[in-house]
Amino acid sequence: MKKYILPSIRLTAVxxxxxxxxxxxxxxxxxxxxxxAGGGEKLQKxxxxxxxERIGQVFDKPGYFWGRPSAVSYNAAGSAGSNKGPSxxxxxxxxxxxxxxxxxxxxxxxxxxxxxxxxxxxxxGLDPEISEQAARIQVxxxxxxxxxxxxxxxxxxxxxxEGPVFGLFGPATVHVLKLNLALDGLQK
Amino acid sequence: MNTEILGLITTYLLTLLIxxxxxxxxxxxxxxxxxxxxxxxxxxxxxxxxxxxxAREQMNWKQHMKALLTIxxxxxxxxxxxxxxxxxxxxxxxGNPGMTPDLSFNTIISFVVNCDLQHYSGESGVxxxxxxxxxxxxxxxxxxxxxAAAVVFFKAFRDKTTVKLGNFWEFFVLSITRLLLPLSFVIxxxxxxxxxPASYEGKDQYISLQGxxxxxxxxxxxxxxxxxxxxxxxxxxxxxxxxxxxxxxxYLTNSVELIAQVIIPIAMxxxxxxxxxxxxxxxxxxxxxxxxxxxxxxxxxxxxxxxxPALSKLxxxxxxxxxxxxxxxxxxxxxxxxxxxxxxxxxxxxxSMHDSAMPLTGAWQLLGMMVNSFYGGCGVGLLNYFxxxxxxxxxxxxxxxxxxxxxxxxxxxxxxKIAALITLLSPFLILAGTAIAAYVFKYHGDAAxxxxxxxxxxxxxxxxxxxxxxxxxxxxxxxxxxFEGLGDNNVFWNVLTGxxxxxxxxxxxxxxxxxxxxxxxxxxxxxxAGTLRxxxxxxGLMTLAVIIVLNALSYFPALALGPLAExxxxxxS
Numbered sequence: 001m002k003k004y005i006l007p008s009i010r011l012t013a014v015x016x017x018x019x020x021x022x023x024x025x026x027x028x029x030x031x032x033x034x035x036x037a038g039g040g041e042k043l044q045k046x047x048x049x050x051x052x053e054r055i056g057q058v059f060d061k062p063g064y065f066w067g068r069p070s071a072v073s074y075n076a077a078g079s080a081g082s083n084k085g086p087s088x089x090x091x092x093x094x095x096x097x098x099x100x101x102x103x104x105x106x107x108x109x110x111x112x113x114x115x116x117x118x119x120x121x122x123x124x125g126l127d128p129e130i131s132e133q134a135a136r137i138q139v140x141x142x143x144x145x146x147x148x149x150x151x152x153x154x155x156x157x158x159x160x161x162e163g164p165v166f167g168l169f170g171p172a173t174v175h176v177l178k179l180n181l182a183l184d185g186l187q188k
Numbered sequence: 189m190n191t192e193i194l195g196l197i198t199t200y201l202l203t204l205l206i207x208x209x210x211x212x213x214x215x216x217x218x219x220x221x222x223x224x225x226x227x228x229x230x231x232x233x234x235x236x237x238x239x240x241x242x243a244r245e246q247m248n249w250k251q252h253m254k255a256l257l258t259i260x261x262x263x264x265x266x267x268x269x270x271x272x273x274x275x276x277x278x279x280x281x282x283g284n285p286g287m288t289p290d291l292s293f294n295t296i297i298s299f300v301v302n303c304d305l306q307h308y309s310g311e312s313g314v315x316x317x318x319x320x321x322x323x324x325x326x327x328x329x330x331x332x333x334x335x336a337a338a339v340v341f342f343k344a345f346r347d348k349t350t351v352k353l354g355n356f357w358e359f360f361v362l363s364i365t366r367l368l369l370p371l372s373f374v375i376x377x378x379x380x381x382x383x384x385p386a387s388y389e390g391k392d393q394y395i396s397l398q399g400x401x402x403x404x405x406x407x408x409x410x411x412x413x414x415x416x417x418x419x420x421x422x423x424x425x426x427x428x429x430x431x432x433x434x435x436x437x438x439y440l441t442n443s444v445e446l447i448a449q450v451i452i453p454i455a456m457x458x459x460x461x462x463x464x465x466x467x468x469x470x471x472x473x474x475x476x477x478x479x480x481x482x483x484x485x486x487x488x489x490x491x492x493x494x495x496x497p498a499l500s501k502l503x504x505x506x507x508x509x510x511x512x513x514x515x516x517x518x519x520x521x522x523x524x525x526x527x528x529x530x531x532x533x534x535x536x537x538x539x540s541m542h543d544s545a546m547p548l549t550g551a552w553q554l555l556g557m558m559v560n561s562f563y564g565g566c567g568v569g570l571l572n573y574f575x576x577x578x579x580x581x582x583x584x585x586x587x588x589x590x591x592x593x594x595x596x597x598x599x600x601x602x603x604x605k606i607a608a609l610i611t612l613l614s615p616f617l618i619l620a621g622t623a624i625a626a627y628v629f630k631y632h633g634d635a636a637x638x639x640x641x642x643x644x645x646x647x648x649x650x651x652x653x654x655x656x657x658x659x660x661x662x663x664x665x666x667x668x669x670x671f672e673g674l675g676d677n678n679v680f681w682n683v684l685t686g687x688x689x690x691x692x693x694x695x696x697x698x699x700x701x702x703x704x705x706x707x708x709x710x711x712x713x714x715x716x717a718g719t720l721r722x723x724x725x726x727x728g729l730m731t732l733a734v735i736i737v738l739n740a741l742s743y744f745p746a747l748a749l750g751p752l753a754e755x756x757x758x759x760x761s
Contacts, residue, residue, distance in 0.1 A: 008259035011239035011357065012266065012329075015364070018235070019328050020320040023369065027376045027411040031386030038380060038387035040406055040434060042394075050397045052404055054383050054433040057396040064398070068516070077391060077403030078311050079428035081513040081541035083673030085651035086496050087758050091512075096502055111503040116495060119504060120512040123431030123540045129516040131508045169195035170439040171508075171519035180397060 043177060045184065051177055052076070056128040059176060062105065062145035064183070065130075065138050065157075067176040068117060069098060072125035082121040095119050106141050113137055129173040132161055146187065156182050192521035196489070199443045199522065207451040211458025217366045218339045218359060219346075219463060228365045235361055243361070246352035249705025252340045253698055255356040256333060260300055260694075263329065267296035267322045271314070279317035281390030282405070287313070288638075294682035294689075299323055301693035302330035302565060304416075304423030304536055304668035305659075305685060307677040311405040311427055316388060323423060324412040328372075331419030331452075332363035334567030337697045338456055339363075341571060344701075344708035345464045345595050351709050367452070368418060375414035378444050383437035386410040409435060417448035420565045422536030422668040430526075430539040431515050442518050442539060446526060449535045453563035456570050466595070469723040473573060476728045480562035480735065481532055484552045489524035491546045497758055513541030524549065531556035534565030536668025543646065543655065543671040547758060550654055550671075551751035557665035558614065558743050559735055565666060568693075571700040573731075576738070578607040578703060580731040581722065590720055597707035610699040614664055615742035617688050621660035622746065626653065628680060639675035646673025650757065654750035659685065664692035 031038030041053040051057055055076045059066045067074075071082045084091035098119040103109055118134040135157055143153040160179040164170045216223045236243045247255065270277070275286040287295060291307055298305045299322065308314065314323065336359035343353040380386040385406040392404045409425035413435055416423060426432040436442055457477065461470025495506025509520030518526075523540045530537055531553045542553055556562065561572035578594065582604050585592030592599040628635070633642030645652035655671040662669055663685040670676070676685075713719075721727060 004255045004258035005262070007239055007241040007357070008255075008262045011235070011241060011259065011361075012262055014235050014238045015329065016321060016325060019364070019369070020325050023373065024320060024324070024408050024411040026373065027380065028386050028388065028408055030377055031380035031410060034381045034383075034386070036383065036385075038385060038408075038410075039389045040385050040392070040404065041383050045397070049394050051394060052392075052434075054437050055404060056433070057402075058398060058400055061398060074396075075402045076434075077405055078309060079405075079426050079432050080309075081428065081431070081544060081672070083541050083543040083646050083671070084512060085543060085647035085654075085673070085754070086498055086510070086512070086546055087649065087651055087754050088647045091647075092498055092502070095499060099502060099504055112505055114504040115508045115511075116499055116504060116506055117508045117511040117514075117516050120499075120514075122511075122515050123513045123538070123544075124426075124428035124433060124515065126428070126433050127515050127517075128433055131516055133505070133507060164191040165195070165439050167191075169191055169198060169443075170522065171192055171516065173516050177397065184397070 043181065045181055050181070054128060055126050057177055059180065062141055064180045065135055065142060065176050067130055068127050069119065069121045070125040071121050074126060076126050079124045079126055081123040081125060106137060109137055128177060129175055132172050132174060135161070135174040135179070142183070146183065148186070153183070156186065192519045195439065195443070196522050196525045199446050199525070202443070203447045203450045203454065206447065207454035208458050210451055211455035212462050214367065214455055214459040215462035217362055218342070218459070225366050225370070232361055232365055236357065239357075241357040243355050243358040245355055247354065247356055248351045249340065249344070249353055249701055252353060252356045253701060256337060256697070257694065260333065263300050263326060264296055267299065267326065268292050270322055271295055271318055274315045274318045277315065277317050280315035282312070282315070284312055284315050290679045290682040291677060294686045296322070297686045297689045298668065299326035299423065300330055301666050301689050302334060302419070302421060302534070302568070303663065303666035303689050303693070304421045305663055305670065305689065306423055306668070307682060309427035310425050316407050319407065319412060319425065324415060327412065327415045327419050327421040327423070328364055328368055331368060331415075331421065331566040332360050334565060334697070335363040335367070335452070335456070336360040336567070337701055338567030338570055341574070341701055341704045342460055342463045344704035347708070348596065348712035349709065351705070353705065353708070368415060372411065372414040372418055375418060375444060375448050376410045379413055379441055380410040382441045384410040384413060384434055384441070406434070413445070414448070416537060417445045417535065418452065420449055420453065420533050420535045422530065424537060430537045431541065433515070436539055439517055442522065445537070446522070446529065449533055449537070450529055450563065452566045453533050453569045456567055457563070460570060464595070466723060472723050472725065472728040476732045477562045477573070479732060480559065481528065484532065484556050484562070485525060485528040488528050488549050488552045489521055491548050492520040492524040496546060510546055513544030515539065527553055528556060530669055531667060532559070532562040532564070533569065534560060534665055534667045536662060538669050541672060542658070542669055543673045547751045547755035550658070551747050551755070554658060554661055554747060554751065555739065555743070557661045557667050558618070558739050560614070560665045561735070568666070568697060572696055574700045574703070575607050575610050575696070576735050577722070577731055578603060579611060579738070580727070580734040581720070583734065584720055584727065584730055588720065590718060593713065593719065594707065594722060596712045596715065597710045598713065599707070603703045603706055606699050606703050610696055611738060613691065613695055617664045617692055618661050618743070619746060621664070621684055621688050622657045624684065625656045625660065629656070637680055638678040641680070644675045646675075650750055650754040654754065657746055657750050660688060663688040666693050
């Protein structure tokens with residue numbers, strides 16, 4: 001073993017330079033030409049940063065579309081899911097409460113129309129998107145709170161629904177923050 | 189739903205489209221044949237010169253293992269101290285603290301052995317410096333270690349009788365310069381241009397649309413996330429791993445990360461056949477591994493798409509599938525696929541929280557890690573498979589009354605003993621480890637550790653047991669994913685999984701390489717009508733049967749106590 005110790009140490013040192021200095025600096029340099037310049041893409045409103053494109057936010061005012069429940073309240077200083085098991089009784093009670101809250105704020109909404117993603121926490125706690133169905137059931141509430149026509153809100157929603165990639169792969173999604181920014185933009 | 193299934197199938201087909209040519213390319217690289225990346229030769233020459241190693245010297249299997257263990261030991265000692273004193277070192281813009289000795293012990297072992305079990309959260313537990321010089325560094329070199337060990341094994345079957353199995357340093361360095369580094373760079377760019385941070389700026393703060401002040405952790409993540417998948421490592425830059433929208437911004441990056449983690453394991457199987465000039469054998473192995481994967485994948489995807497039966501009882505719509513712990517931009521189908529590949533391949537990165545998956549999905553995830561050779565980790569997957577194969581050779585030899593042999597070499601008592609010991613090692617570590625944990629939880633609930641045993645579990649009942657079983661299984665398989673509800677950052681889990689990680693890594697590398705080295709040194713017997721061929725469909729199915737029987741016998745009781753019990757109670761209530 002002795003024979004290999006010195007080469008091991010020297011090889012480690014050489015590779016540290018190649019893999020931990022040269023490589024990441026090359027990536028960081030190339031990323032300066034990416035959207036957001038490698039620091040994360042930001043969204044602005046009236047010239048002020050109101051969030052990161054990829055990070056969801058807490059929305060609970062009636063005039064905004066709501067996102068999914070989050071185990072970290074959408075504070076991206078950290079990130080985590082709830083890690084609740086599917087048969088955990090406390091968890092099931094929590095979901096039932098969320099369903100009741102939704103029913104309370106959406107008169108006329110049927111339980112069977114509430115999609116699971118709107119009452120379950122995401123893996124990161126920062127999910128910026130919801131499903132189409134989750135947005136659709138909120139249209140009348142948002143329209144009422146903003147004093148807007150329902151059809152108008154539905155139209156903005158349709159514009160902000162992202163179909164599957166190339167129309168072929170993956171689910172359709174709605175970006176909650178962008179949608180809410182668009183609604184704010186309507187009423188300047 | 190259909191677009192989700194289509195996305196899954198396309199992702200897998202793209203994986204094959206890249207992995208198969210990659211395997212042929214690797215066979216040329218390691219055979220020393222001319223390839224287009226030969227322009228790297230001057231760089232490699234410089235690395236060898238600076239390191240003072242001779243890449244020409246031929247080593248036998250013992251010398252290979254000595255070199256491998258020595259350099260791994262160097263990394264263990266180096267990383268242990270760097271992690272403990274990271275708060276005193278530069279590049280720590282968020283002011284994160286140094287690690288406790290037990291956490292440092294666990295973390296360094298975990299990354300050296302290509303497992304990446306993380307008992308810390310990336311945002312607060314490490315610094316930008318240690319993310320680079322410990323975490324990312326080890327992601328490259330631990331993967332290269334596995335590939336180099338596999339190439340030693342390939343070498344043993346290339347020539348008829350030999351003890352000269354090439355040079356460890358050469359295999360190791362070539363794995364980095366010809367494979368990991370260039371591919372990582374490409375993947376890192378794809379990630380960076382899709383929104384993954386890559387600059388050195390620290391934590392940011394902003395006021396949200398509703399007026400809350402919140403933070404955002406960032407940092408040079410793209411480069412690390414690339415090698416994290418390519419090298420089947422799995423340790424996340426952020427705590428939430430690849431479910432984090434900065435670590436895995438959209439459906440496209442999700443597919444890229446999925447493809448990245450599967451190509452090398454498949455390429456190594458292809459490489460094996462090309463390298464030893466027995467392509468048929470490697471297609472049979474690939475076939476068995478693929479059947480194994482499908483056996484785990486199909487029920488996983490179907491149970492995740494079906495949604496949670498417990499939530500169905502609340503009367504809500506399950507049209508979007510089971511979504512607790514999952515991200516909307518991926519959807520349940522490809523998330524299910526991810527959970528299957530990350531467990532069979534020993535990556536252990538997650539794009540959903542496995543703790544919240546459906547009970548049977550949990551069982552398939554555990555089984556994937558227990559078998560640990562349906563494709564398997566970088567290089568080591570094939571070595572694990574080889575152990576099953578040797579057992580299958582032995583059993584079929586007994587059944588038809590012939591001397592067992594593999595590729596022209598007699599398999600005798602010594603080789604079988606090694607294979608049997610390695611086969612018994614996994615169940616021993618997993619079951620004994622879980623049993624100790626369960627005992628401590630039950631009888632020493634008030635032990636004064638950072639997390640008291642009575643507070644370990646995030647979920648009651650059978651699922652709580654699964655959390656402990658999963659942790660030990662993941663450590664033994666060098667996987668690194670977890671049922672993350674488990675309160676694992678305390679001296680018990682750090683030390684227990686530390687030892688399980690070490691044993692679960694190095695013995696299953698040394699065992700197969702030793703068998704291969706021993707076989708290669710034996711007289712070559714040309715194939716005849718009396719030879720039991722290993723490259724037939726029949727023998728492939730025999731190996732699959734051995735895998736299923738051995739794992740079912742070892743793990744059925746433990747699985748019955750955890751996920752299966754949870755599943756049946758959920759059906760009943």
